[in-house]
Amino acid sequence: METRIITNKQGFSLKRFFLQWEWMLVVLFISINVINMNLSEYYWDPVNLRDATMGFLDKAFIVLPMVFIIILGDIDISVASIVALSSVVMADLYNLGVPMPVAVLICLAVGIICGFINGLLIVKYKELSSVIITLATMIIYRGIAYIILEDQASGSFPQWFNYLGWGYVGSIPFILVVFIVFAVLFGLLLHKTMFGRRVYATGSNITASRFSGVQVDKIKIIVFTLAGLMSAVAALFLTSRMGSTRPNMANGYELDVIAMVVLGGISTAGGKGRMIGAVLAIFLIGFLRYGLGLVNVQAQALLIIIGLLLIFAVAVPKLKLGQGKLNKTA
Numbered sequence: 001m002e003t004r005i006i007t008n009k010q011g012f013s014l015k016r017f018f019l020q021w022e023w024m025l026v027v028l029f030i031s032i033n034v035i036n037m038n039l040s041e042y043y044w045d046p047v048n049l050r051d052a053t054m055g056f057l058d059k060a061f062i063v064l065p066m067v068f069i070i071i072l073g074d075i076d077i078s079v080a081s082i083v084a085l086s087s088v089v090m091a092d093l094y095n096l097g098v099p100m101p102v103a104v105l106i107c108l109a110v111g112i113i114c115g116f117i118n119g120l121l122i123v124k125y126k127e128l129s130s131v132i133i134t135l136a137t138m139i140i141y142r143g144i145a146y147i148i149l150e151d152q153a154s155g156s157f158p159q160w161f162n163y164l165g166w167g168y169v170g171s172i173p174f175i176l177v178v179f180i181v182f183a184v185l186f187g188l189l190l191h192k193t194m195f196g197r198r199v200y201a202t203g204s205n206i207t208a209s210r211f212s213g214v215q216v217d218k219i220k221i222i223v224f225t226l227a228g229l230m231s232a233v234a235a236l237f238l239t240s241r242m243g244s245t246r247p248n249m250a251n252g253y254e255l256d257v258i259a260m261v262v263l264g265g266i267s268t269a270g271g272k273g274r275m276i277g278a279v280l281a282i283f284l285i286g287f288l289r290y291g292l293g294l295v296n297v298q299a300q301a302l303l304i305i306i307g308l309l310l311i312f313a314v315a316v317p318k319l320k321l322g323q324g325k326l327n328k329t330a
Contacts, residue, residue, distance in 0.1 A: 005294040009202065021265035021313075025280040031202065032284060036291025044292050047075070053164045054165065056286035057175045058238040059250075060279075062257045063264075064186040065227040067278045070261050071190075072223060073270025075131035077117060080253035082231035086110045088145040090235070091154035100158050108232045114141055114230015119221035136252070145247040155244030165241030175237050182230075187275040199223065203270030239253035259306055261283055263313045285309075 025082075036043045042221055062079050068075050090107035094100055114137070121133045165172040190196040202209045202216050232254075239245050264281035266273030285306060292302055 007244040017087075020276050022274065022280060023275060025264070025284060031282045032288050032291065036287065036294070039291065040294040043294055048296055049287070049290075050171070050176075050286065051225065052290040053283075054173050054241065055288065056282070057179050057235045057255055058165075058285075059253050059261075060179055060282045061230045061237070061276050062227065063102065063180060063260050064182055064275070065223060065230045066261045067186070067264070067266055067275055068190065068199055068223045068259050068271065069130075069143060070258075070266045070268060071199055071269075071270060071273055072220060073203045073206070073256060073260065074122065074220070074224075075268075076118060076130065076134045076224060076227050077254045077258075078114070078134040078138035078141060078293055079144070079227060079231045079257060080181070080250040081138045082111050083235040083250035084237040084247055085141045085145045086232040086246075087104065087239045087249060088148050088154070088247055091157075091239070091245045092148050094157065095154055101160060104161075104236060107235060108229060111230075111232025112225055113223040113228070115231070116221065118228065119224030122224065123217035123220050133237045135261065142247065149245075151248045152246070153244045156239070157243070161171055162243070163240070164237050165239075168254050178237075179240040182233075183275070183279055187279075190275050196262075200271055203272075205271075255325050256285070259310055262310055265313065267324060291301075 033044075047098065062083075066076065086107045089110050090103045093106055094103040098106070105167070118134055118137055121137070122128075122130050125133065131284070150311060167173065171175045190199065198209070198214050198219055201214060204217055206216055234250070238250060242249070260272075260281045261278050262268060264273065264278030266278060288305065289302060292305075
């Protein structure tokens with residue numbers, strides 16, 4: 001009697017492999033570097049390129065958990081306010097006499113608490129979208145930061161703290177080393193663990209996931225708590241790089257973070273996307289800003305270019321999907 005094996009795995013296709021969105025990002029990344037090289041003779045300097053990463057990798061830490069959030073079909077626009085509140089609390093406590101290592105731990109704790117509150121509110125009030133809830137907490141967290149420091153700056157941190165933002169491990173920026181470690185850990189968590197598979201399942205069909213026994217609420221709370229933690233990590237590096245903190249720090253970071261995630265091919269409908277795409281988008285946008293900044297391109301023009309890239313990122317997969325449907329009906 002003949003034995004038949006049923007599998008849901010597709011055979012390898014070279015065409016399908018190279019039509020993945022990540023390859024499009026690689027092409028865009030190369031194109032942007034070529035354009036920047038032609039615009040400025042100072043761009044293709046290995047030392048400058050290395051040091052340029054210090055200017056955009058602080059927000060990259062928030063991109064990692066934001067990938068999980070958007071795959072879940074949610075969004076978190078309070079992350080920049082968590083950065084500000086965590087930094088302000090740390091600086092204020094240090095200036096009140098708390099040892100800096102303890103203040104750093106409290107900074108991380110503040111981020112965890114804020115993220116946990118976001119997740120708890122989202123699973124408690126399911127009738128409200130994550131946009132509404134995190135919009136409310138965004139205003140609250142930023143407001144608390146202003147209550148603590150008003151419109152003042154706070155700084156005078158110890159010398160060792162400056163190493164976070166400006167230090168090197170050999171010839172590699174410390175922030176780049178730490179980011180690579182976190183990117184690998186989050187990538188493994190998303191793609192190689194049961195937790196990651198449940199995140200995808202929840203984003204694809206939350207109702208089916210609930211009936212399948214997936215603890216959807218627990219997963220959401222964990223993911224939003226991770227976003228709070230990584231926002232606090234970003235606060236440490238950003239505060240170290242700036243040398244001081246203000247309640248309005250990281251203003252607009254949430255839009256940059258979401259732009260990087262969407263450009264990385266993470267579907268805003270949930271259930272689709274890969275960590276490698278978001279990481280590529282981080283460096284693509286980062287070096288785009290750096291290169292155009294060398295030739296004094298206005299910030300408004302940069303926003304237009306990034307906006308066009310996002311439209312491109314959203315439109316191309318739909319065009320491919322539409323082409324596939326036409327081929328099926330032909």
